[in-house]
Amino acid sequence: MISKRLELLVGGFLLLGLAAVAYLTVKLGAGSLPAGDTYVIEARFTNSGGLHPGSSVLVAGVPTGRVEAVRIDPADYSAIATLRLASALRLPTDSMASIKTSGLIGDKYVSLSPGADENYLQPGARITMTESAVDLESLIGKMAFGSTDKEPEKPAAP
Amino acid sequence: MISPLPLVAALGRHALGLTAALGDYALFTAESFRSALRTRRLGRRFLRSIYEQGALCLPVILIVGAFTGLVLGLQGYYVLNRFGSQGLLGALVALSLVREMAPVLAALMLVGQAGSALAAELGIQRNSEQIVALETMGVNSHGYLVAPRLLAALVVFPLQTALFVAVGLWGGSISGSLLLGVEDGVYWSAVERAIEFADVRECFWKAATFGLLTMSVCAYYGFNAHRCHGATGARAVSTSTTRAVVLSSIVVLAADYVITSFLV
């Protein structure tokens, strides 16, 4: 004995709510995860400079993937970042990965510069030609005082 | 010299009283869920509860969500402007909304509208012997009155929170890009880049937990209005409703801190 009006309102509310949930999880929660098939490659940095899972991966300034994980290699204390890229985008083996910052205090992201090799990076391959995060603090220190006793490769803020 | 013993005894008495009350509340909630299994035609009551907590509270959620987003956009803009990072406005609004503002404010609004109504309704039903009448009919009053509300809260609170986020983001874009001149695309791309799946998951965990806690607290106070100390009749209903709303609001903020500290 429930009225049609109540059923309609409940149904409308549920539809609206589920649409919002879908928007949140699919559109926002998935971030800039490339649609369709993907593959992963790894990049080795001496300093990941606060790169974190979910950071963007850009090729020529266009978002093409995201950072899946950042871990430490216990052998040589370097940072290994796992990058997930769209399968459609194949990268030459001599591509270079660099960690950059958007804006002055913005988020870190990985910029990939494609090389010229005829072979392409296979899934799971590792990029070794990398450019670590710029340590802004020491850079400013250098500019301001001409020199700094800080090591250039000292990790930036974690 | 004053003997410390009475103070110690008072502390013990209060601790025991608090423990007993917590235990009573836990039993009440457990009994409500247990009796849900034995309640007939629960679906219809569940629908009505979704209507009470969902459809009826939708306007307040949308209004509060929009204003929260508008203010976040405004405040965020003035803060970020000092660092020249207006481009991050979307990230600021989105993260604030998803991680904190939406679950907490939506829960507080739902306490104010649906929780107080629930406590008052159950209190009046207790007062006019409707709850006892159910029991004499052989109907489990927990299952009939409380269980559908709690189950609905588990569904409705996350939905309302998601709506709050959606409207809040839109509010932030209004104040940020329409009024203050952050590029619309910059705002939305910052929003999309900022939100991780973990943030969304935390948001929904919080919403569901708040829903369960607040609605069970409100139901507990209304259901036990006759045991309200030092008050009877209409006064007992008003006292238990007040306590239900105040305690639920405190519970939301306390639980928010606990969940945040565990999940981050």
Next chain:
Amino acid sequence: MTPASDFLLRVEDLHKCFGEQPVLTGVTLDVPRGSVFSVLGPSGAGKSVLLKCVAGVEVPDRGRISFDGRPLASENPAADADFRRRCSFLFQSNALFDSLTALENVALPLEQTTDLPERDIRARSLEALRQLELDRFADRHPGQLSGGMQKRLALARAIVTRPELVFFDEPTAGLDPLRRNAVFAMIARYQRQFGFTALVVTHDVPEALLVSDRVALLEHGRIGFCGAPAEFSASADPRVAEFRDSPAALERALTGIRAGEIPNRDEP
């Protein structure tokens, strides 16, 4: 002597205290099957508490209650569930669900305690409403009905489950004499029609004597008298006489006032 099985409900030595205040101090009652049994007594004698203890709303401190020859105990929920199914309670305040319509109110016990299909529930509920001449108000809410109609609606809800025993808690409290008569007539009529056993708690002596098969007087937490209405009317027991002949006592008390012996306090 009637055989034990002819008593639908037997109450033995029932005790109940509220805090330090003893309300029932050893009540013993035997309610014959198919009868209207009235418990009379002054307000505050514990009549409602007795009824609630018997109906399982309040838990008695001590005593035995057996229903249909089977003892009832709070620690025996199965017996309790069976008992609940076979009896109904009509509250003094009616205890109608004000958020539901009349029809939904009547349908509720069927919806929540039986697995009958929706159509049967609707048919039975409408039938109950029709029997109490409320079918025109099926879609009204209780608040939109008059006091008498609310009482009838409560009765419709009580009988829709076809109970064997119906408890009436002060069914005429707060009603005018005409409505009071109507309620008692309703109890007598539907008791004959549906064949349930009625346990009525009331303080309307003359009406109760007319409709009851047996009456009991509850005073100071015990049964002071139990017997047929004719025995009650003829009893020379001073407690019975005092309660039964209260109008005469009022008349005696008023004679002095009417004669003007007590000055009007409103005048300076």
